[in-house]
Amino acid sequence: MALRTLARYLTEEQRDKGVITTDLKFLIEIVSRACQSISVAIGKGGLAGVLGEAGSDNVQGEAQKKLDVLSNDILLDANEWGGHLAAMASEEMDLPHLVPHRFPKGEYLLTFDPLDGSSNIDVNVSIGTIFSVLKCPEGADLSTPEAAEAAFLQPGTAQVAAGYAVYGPTTTLILTVGDGVAVFTLDRELGIFILTQEKVQIPADTKEFAINMANQRFWEAPVQRYVGEMQAGKEGPLGKDYNMRWVGSMVADVHRIMTRGGIFMYPLDSKTKDQGGKLRLMYEANPMAFLVEQAGGAATTGRQRILDIQPDKLHQRVPVILGSRNEVERVTAYHGI
Numbered sequence: 001m002a003l004r005t006l007a008r009y010l011t012e013e014q015r016d017k018g019v020i021t022t023d024l025k026f027l028i029e030i031v032s033r034a035c036q037s038i039s040v041a042i043g044k045g046g047l048a049g050v051l052g053e054a055g056s057d058n059v060q061g062e063a064q065k066k067l068d069v070l071s072n073d074i075l076l077d078a079n080e081w082g083g084h085l086a087a088m089a090s091e092e093m094d095l096p097h098l099v100p101h102r103f104p105k106g107e108y109l110l111t112f113d114p115l116d117g118s119s120n121i122d123v124n125v126s127i128g129t130i131f132s133v134l135k136c137p138e139g140a141d142l143s144t145p146e147a148a149e150a151a152f153l154q155p156g157t158a159q160v161a162a163g164y165a166v167y168g169p170t171t172t173l174i175l176t177v178g179d180g181v182a183v184f185t186l187d188r189e190l191g192i193f194i195l196t197q198e199k200v201q202i203p204a205d206t207k208e209f210a211i212n213m214a215n216q217r218f219w220e221a222p223v224q225r226y227v228g229e230m231q232a233g234k235e236g237p238l239g240k241d242y243n244m245r246w247v248g249s250m251v252a253d254v255h256r257i258m259t260r261g262g263i264f265m266y267p268l269d270s271k272t273k274d275q276g277g278k279l280r281l282m283y284e285a286n287p288m289a290f291l292v293e294q295a296g297g298a299a300t301t302g303r304q305r306i307l308d309i310q311p312d313k314l315h316q317r318v319p320v321i322l323g324s325r326n327e328v329e330r331v332t333a334y335h336g337i
């Protein structure tokens with residue numbers, strides 16, 4: 001049987017099923033090609049001098065790595081000329097990036113974390129790109145980057161596509177256009193993404209959890225209770241032994257859950273409470289929540305479904321609990337909802 005490439009999958013979603021527009025198909029193909037370029041740069045590592053600090057901070061006050069900046073530039077350059085976008089926003093940029101006047105503007109907005117897993121970049125551990133696509137509201141003010149921020153402030157339920165690429169032993173692209181979740185693997189010789197799994201389903205139950213245990217003393221009572229119960233194992237109230245896996249790159253931790261189930265938590269803690277949480281809503285929590293729900297899992301802050309949050313700023317942070325449905329519902333219930 002002929003290989004099903006990403007291009008073919010998207011064509012079927014557009015032409016045969018009518019799920020996406022031709023512009024959205026084009027947009028996703030361009031993002032996938034940018035991910036291939038990022039994958040090549042990461043693959044060269046120290047040979048190309050791309051490792052190490054960039055010597056600058058991003059808007060969140062985090063030190064940027066050279067590969068953070070390079071990945072951001074690759075995504076901006078790839079996406080600005082095609083005529084499918086109105087504006088882009090990124091973890092690495094304070095304000096939205098408007099499509100330059102010399103190019104036509106389209107109807108979509110793209111947000112991304114160009115390279116997620118900063119602490120793993122220089123140590124040859126899996127990292128990735130996360131992206132989310134929204135429609136630009138009619139009549140949105142795109143006259144300045146400051147004015148354009150308002151167009152992005154839409155709840156996650158408004159996403160028309162979301163995905164992530166993992167740069168690990170293989171480069172994979174995980175995508176949803178609201179019609180289930182599909183996994184594509186990069187054939188490095190052919191230079192194309194090939195469909196390797198469709199209709200991904202996250203098992204409702206699990207025995208595996210992912211959380212940064214170093215933050216335990218800062219967590220709130222419901223998460224303390226839940227993790228304590230998991231650690232109590234067979235003899236505890238949950239009646240089974242759990243295992244822990246924590247990569248420290250959200251893309252890799254979520255990808256494990258997509259593959260075999262599990263629960264991922266970056267909950268509210270006293271260290272990050274003032275800023276609302278650790279992970280960013282628009283380009284980390286929302287795209288992952290859309291993918292996880294499309295795969296039959298659940299995603300909450302502990303108090304609210306992530307996709308229902310009405311954002312009030314572009315770089316807003318939120319607590320994240322996602323993965324196997326029964327486990328997410330349990331810990332959410334412990335928060336008193």
Ligand code: AHM
Nearest residue numbers: 113116117118119212248249250251
């Ligand atoms: P980044 O986007 O700067 O890489 O930060 C997000 C990352 C996630 O990938 C990961 O889940 C988390 O931050 C790890 O943070 P920490 O090591 O502080 O627990």
Ligand code: MG
Nearest residue numbers: 113116117284
């Ligand atoms: Mg990130």
